[in-house]
Amino acid sequence: MAAITLQPDMDFVRRLKETGGHNLKECYQCATCSVACPMAPDNKPFPRKEMVWASFGLKEKLTGDIDLWLCHNCGNCSDLCPRHAGPAELMSAARDIIYRDMLKPRLIGEWMSKPSGLVPLFLIPALIWFIVWWIRASIVGSWFPRAADGRIVFGTIFYGDYTIDPIFMITFFGAAFILAHGCRKLLDKFRPEGKLAVIGKKKNWFVCLMEVLWEETGSASKFAQCEEGPATGEPHKTRRFSHTMLVWSFCILTFVTTVVAIGHWGGKILPFILIETPMPQGFWVKILANIGAALLIIALIMLTWRRATLNRHQASNYYDWYLLGIIWAVALTGMFTQIFRLMDWIHWAFVIYYIHLVVVWMLFAYVPWSKLGHFVYRTAAMVYARMYGRS
Ligand code: SF4
Ligand code: SF4
Numbered sequence: 001m002a003a004i005t006l007q008p009d010m011d012f013v014r015r016l017k018e019t020g021g022h023n024l025k026e027c028y029q030c031a032t033c034s035v036a037c038p039m040a041p042d043n044k045p046f047p048r049k050e051m052v053w054a055s056f057g058l059k060e061k062l063t064g065d066i067d068l069w070l071c072h073n074c075g076n077c078s079d080l081c082p083r084h085a086g087p088a089e090l091m092s093a094a095r096d097i098i099y100r101d102m103l104k105p106r107l108i109g110e111w112m113s114k115p116s117g118l119v120p121l122f123l124i125p126a127l128i129w130f131i132v133w134w135i136r137a138s139i140v141g142s143w144f145p146r147a148a149d150g151r152i153v154f155g156t157i158f159y160g161d162y163t164i165d166p167i168f169m170i171t172f173f174g175a176a177f178i179l180a181h182g183c184r185k186l187l188d189k190f191r192p193e194g195k196l197a198v199i200g201k202k203k204n205w206f207v208c209l210m211e212v213l214w215e216e217t218g219s220a221s222k223f224a225q226c227e228e229g230p231a232t233g234e235p236h237k238t239r240r241f242s243h244t245m246l247v248w249s250f251c252i253l254t255f256v257t258t259v260v261a262i263g264h265w266g267g268k269i270l271p272f273i274l275i276e277t278p279m280p281q282g283f284w285v286k287i288l289a290n291i292g293a294a295l296l297i298i299a300l301i302m303l304t305w306r307r308a309t310l311n312r313h314q315a316s317n318y319y320d321w322y323l324l325g326i327i328w329a330v331a332l333t334g335m336f337t338q339i340f341r342l343m344d345w346i347h348w349a350f351v352i353y354y355i356h357l358v359v360v361w362m363l364f365a366y367v368p369w370s371k372l373g374h375f376v377y378r379t380a381a382m383v384y385a386r387m388y389g390r391s
Contacts, residue, residue, distance in 0.1 A: 006058065008056050012097075013055075016094060019113070023083075024086065027087070032080050033047050037076060037077050038225045039225065039226070040070075046070070046091075047067075047077055047087040047091050050090065050091060063094070063098050064189045065094075069377065069382060070390075072222055072225075073091070074226030093317065096317065096319050099182060099368070099369060099374060100113055103368050112319075112369040112370060124365075126358050132163045133158070133354060144350050151278075152346050154350070154353050158357065164357070175364055175365055179373055182373065183380040186381060187381070203386065204387075205387055208386040208387050209383050211386065212382045213379070216379065226239070242299050246300075253296070255288070256288050259275070264277070296327070300331060304324055304328070307321070322371070323370055323371040326362055329359040330360055337352045
């Protein structure tokens with residue numbers, strides 16, 4: 001009989017523990033978690049096998065496991081685990097480590113993994129926008145200028161055409177490029193195709209993508225499946241609702257931003273579609289923007305409440321709190337920017353607007369290393385799994 005030699009990576013085990021899988025060694029392989037999981041396929045279910053691989057430090061096995069990405073972090077398995085080994089937290093920690101390690105520059109992934117990294121992450125955009133403010137203030141002769149008609153217009157300092165638009169365009173497309181590269185690297189981990197537990201009929205990737213997007217955003221049926229899973233200690237019925245609201249608020253705000261960009265740039269060629277900022281409160285695009293912002297705030301309150309009141313067998317890690325924190329920062333600074341502008345408090349309005357630009361930049365630029373990027377990676381993995389009949 002051939003001997004098999006395991007090569008445990010104990011440093012990987014240490015990192016899993018640090019990132020959220022503190023209790024992984026408590027597992028005694030009863031498989032209750034795999035029975036409890038509403039997402040696990042019948043053939044080779046998860047997350048028991050992942051607990052074995054994590055326990056033995058089998059890094060290659062775990063990081064090349066597509067099932068990690070089928071998990072929706074509902075916490076049923078952690079609730080029902082008799083040893084409180086935290087399988088849901090282990091699955092989440094493994095995903096976090098994968099996208100921390102996968103992309104360059106690695107330093108950003110390191111900073112994104114711990115609270116002390118917030119300082120450099122904040123300072124980078126703070127410096128960029130401060131330099132913009134400083135140069136513009138030198139040109140217009142004031143750090144807090146008013147428009148010719150006396151209104152507060154942020155474009156007098158942060159002029160859209162030459163500052164905000166090019167900086168955010170470079171940031172957006174740079175992040176999108178890194179994100180696409182990350183998806184490619186992730187899918188490479190699942191190859192060769194024989195590594196998949198089930199090989200079924202290969203389906204068209206576009207059909208699979210549409211199915212996954214509908215299940216994840218349109219109908220949120222996967223979250224419903226989580227809620228309808230085995231009875232757990234304290235179900236959080238609002239999870240599906242709050243996630244759906246968050247997704248729709250992002251869709252509305254993205255639509256509004258696109259309309260304003262088209263109106264601004266297109267208006268230079270076709271004057272009848274010109275949109276000037278700040279927009280009047282009664283303008284339909286502004287109304288839509290305020291609806292999107294209100295949905296975002298409600299979703300954030302619900303999600304934060306859920307995370308803060310998880311039962312004692314579940315836990316949120318730093319990645320969860322970072323994403324919630326940065327979206328809160330974007331929403332609140334955006335709201336107060338508008339309030340201070342309407343109140344005509346020019347100093348507060350400009351300072352909060354400056355911080356708003358900093359946190360919006362952080363939200364977009366660091367997406368590939370954050371929980372937001374995780375949604376893209378998971379979508380890519382789910383499409384891939386579905387193409388090969390495992391879903
Ligand atoms: S994680 Fe818990 S439920 Fe799952 S196999 Fe281990 S001890 Fe059992
Ligand atoms: S967190 Fe939910 S979806 Fe993920 S493994 Fe546990 S039971 Fe399954």
